[in-house]
Amino acid sequence: MLKKALAFCFIFILLFQTVPANAAEKVKRNWQDETIYFLMVDRYNNGDSTNDRNVKVLDPVGFQGGDFKGIIDKLDFIKDQGFTTVMLTPIFKNDDRGYDGYRITDFYKTDDHFGTINEFKKLVSEVHKKKMKIIIDFPTNQVSASSSLVKDPKKKNWFSGKTNDQLISFDHTNSEVNQYLIDAAKWWVTKTDIDGYLLSNANQSPTQFWKQFSSSVKSVKKDFYLLGEVNSKDSKLVKQYQQAGLDGTLDFRLNQPLRDSFATINQSLKKVLSIEADNRKEFDQPSLMGAFFDNHNMKRYTRDMVINKQFPGTRWKLALTYLYTQPEIPIVYYGTEIAEDSGGVPENRKMMNFRTEKELIDYITMIGEIRQQQPALTKGSMEILYEKNGMVVFKRKYKDHVNIIGINNTDKTQVIKLSKDQLQNDKEELRGLISGGVVRAENGTFKLAFERETSEIYNVVEKTGINFMFIAILVLIWIVFFAFLFIAWKRGKQKKIQ
Structure with a gap:
């Protein structure tokens, strides 16, 4: 019973995690x-x-x-x-x-x-x-x-x-x-x-x-x-x-x-x-x-x-x-x-x-x-958003895919401000793909900070919040899991009494 419960929970999690990847449009490799x-x-x-x-x-x-x-x-x-x-x-x-x-x-x-x-x-x-x-x-x-x-x-x-x-x-x-x-x-x-x-x-x-x-x-x-x-x-x-x-x-x-x-x-x-x-x-x-x-x-x-x-x-x-x-x-x-x-x-x-x-x-x-x-990095257009003495920020765009690339080849930390219009109006978040981290717009402006001699590739995405659906599913999985544990424990106890 316990093994079945664990297998059920594990399969459920795997299926849930694979949905976003499978749902994404497959782009042909040229x-x-x-x-x-x-x-x-x-x-x-x-x-x-x-x-x-x-x-x-x-x-x-x-x-x-x-x-x-x-x-x-x-x-x-x-x-x-x-x-x-x-x-x-x-x-x-x-x-x-x-x-x-x-x-x-x-x-x-x-x-x-x-x-x-x-x-x-x-x-x-x-x-x-x-x-x-x-x-x-x-x-x-x-x-x-x-x-x-x-x-x-x-x-x-x-x-x-x-x-x-x-x-x-x-x-x-x-x-x-x-x-x-x-x-x-x-x-x-x-x-x-x-x-x-x-x-x-x-x-x-x-x-x-x-x-x-x-x-x-x-x-x-x-x-x-x-x-x-x-x-x-x-x-x-x-x-x-x-x-x-x-x-x-x-x-x-x-x-x-x-x-x-x-x-x-x-x-x-x-x-x-x-x-x-x-x-x-x-x-x-x-x-x-x-x-x-x-x-x-x-x-x-x-x-x-x-x-x-x-x-x-x-x-x-x-x-x-x-x-x-x-x-x-x-x-x-x-x-x-x-x-x-x-x-x-x-x-x-x-x-x-x-x-x-x-x-x-x-x-x-x-x-x-x-x-x-x-x-967008292979098929997209290219637009220079900022360039000065080794600091460069540019945008690559393909359909609704947008990446912002920042390369700081200078000896100082650089802070670059970009407007939402420079990125994409309906997207409000930049997600770092190299170092991680998220940059959100404040009053319509993105503030990007780059330490000296570092770079970042951002993915422009919808603003993320609390994923209530995911949390609900996790709670449900744990409830089912502990229910199986409780039933297994109770049956085991009854067998000992008998």
Whole structure:
């Protein structure tokens, strides 16, 4: 009897608690809703020692053992931080110097240091089982000098010359070259069911090639994502490549202003906010662009903080709060979660260290969860409410979902007053999602206080009061529970008397 009573109460509470979640509208996850974790295959995690051919862990430009199995083993680590997409450096067969994946010898094979194609297919499958997506870098501009394509006398007219790294550049004026690359790109989609391509140095290939590439690859898989690396601050040039079929491009124009704004204290965000505003005017789908602080080709952003004699943990928290709440897709380079400090290539490609403090990991996990739960942060409009010398407050709005983001990158406590009209007239409460707490309007004004070097993401909600229905249900549950206890006790007493 007692067990039944406990089971009844427990089930009743669970059912009650699940009603609000089930009643909420389920918003479809599109590409602008993704949060991307970018890693270098060879430098992430060694999960299979049997493929450690010529591994030289002390050589910064040698293979160090990372592989597909290693990534599979760490998928929960990635997912638990709130990342929804894994993006990999090239996985194709490389020459013996191609630890980074960019010295390709065969577009139809995986590099044996990373694993077999079946092991890669398992990686894709495991990613999809966890409701995540996977993107791989597909370089289209050059191959290793030892590639069979280069050695084939029938393909002499496929190439336009050598680079400084002894790589051979493709000649994209040759239609056979273009068709070969397009066929290979389609083959990988069909064979492995990947979800997108990062296209390195996309601006080194003509826009006409990308029009053909885009239409062909997307005919194989619906909603396939093409993210182009157009390393240019010329927005007109970037727009040409987006209009040629690239869904989004890495936002290099935003990158340095972002780094400058959070590397030290009391830095204005005016330039960052101006670029964001320009993007919304200039591009058809600015929310599909990729915002980032660093990657495998530049020094770690932590180094900027160290140079400025700042504590990386605090700096990264402010920087990531902005990255996760601005309109573009956040791209986080592996090692950010441990505030990896290093210079440029190859120092910025160290093997991932999983034995480290968890404070920053926990913070990324928290804001990653917030970003997934708040549709205004991924789909919403953006309006600047206040900006001065490092203190910024802005609003993201999607339908009836509203978030207010405040970032205090100054050396003083800041108090910002906002009117109800600046938020949303029928909502009277701001609920903090990072530190907690509630801010209510007083005489039509919200007073927000931010301690130095802190941030907050507020959810704008209806004014809360005493939930009499919930209290009544809890009281009823306890009455039923104690009634069962009393009946059980009474029956037990009667049995003893008998």
